[in-house]
Amino acid sequence: MPVHLIKRYPNRKLYDTESNRYIHLQEVERLVDVGVPIQVIDSESGQDITAATLAQVLLAVSRRSVASVAISPLLLMIRAAKFPGEIAGAIGQMAAPGKDTDDMIRSPAAVSANDGEESPWAGAIERVARRLDIPQRSDLRRIESMLIALNAQVSVMLSARETVQDDDGGAMDDR
Numbered sequence: 001m002p003v004h005l006i007k008r009y010p011n012r013k014l015y016d017t018e019s020n021r022y023i024h025l026q027e028v029e030r031l032v033d034v035g036v037p038i039q040v041i042d043s044e045s046g047q048d049i050t051a052a053t054l055a056q057v058l059l060a061v062s063r064r065s066v067a068s069v070a071i072s073p074l075l076l077m078i079r080a081a082k083f084p085g086e087i088a089g090a091i092g093q094m095a096a097p098g099k100d101t102d103d104m105i106r107s108p109a110a111v112s113a114n115d116g117e118e119s120p121w122a123g124a125i126e127r128v129a130r131r132l133d134i135p136q137r138s139d140l141r142r143i144e145s146m147l148i149a150l151n152a153q154v155s156v157m158l159s160a161r162e163t164v165q166d167d168d169g170g171a172m173d174d175r
Helices: 025-033 050-064 071-080 084-094 101-105 120-131 137-167
Strands: 004-008 014-016 021-023 038-042
Touching: 014 025, 025 038, 025 050, 038 050
Parallel strands: 004 038
Antiparallel strands: 004 014, 014 021
């Protein structure tokens, strides 16, 4: 399906080049709802402003919706915007021809049942999380192992202390 081109003019009007008429954000929303790929271009600079326009659509939807928009994905998107190559690459891989729609909405770290490969989200999220200095599961497992080892050492020390106390008749010299 070809990309549906929309131009945004300085007066903030959106011009649909397919229907040769001005449209509102709700009409952009309808195009997205039916799966039409869109691209919004600034008419003066030629800059792709699709993401900004879709953010406006999301804002409009959230204002008139009874159910609130989930905050977590929005926060992730804001943080991920700092690393567009990582996220865009993952999304591009997931949206590649032949990919099942279910693959696109599975949890990021899920493994695709269709091809046995790890989701492209997993690698992208791990790289972004590392750049943002967010602990990973492997970090937490390492810390847990260290705590278990430390706990074992403390137990050995306490046991040795009790043994020394028993050998001294219950009195221990605290120097």
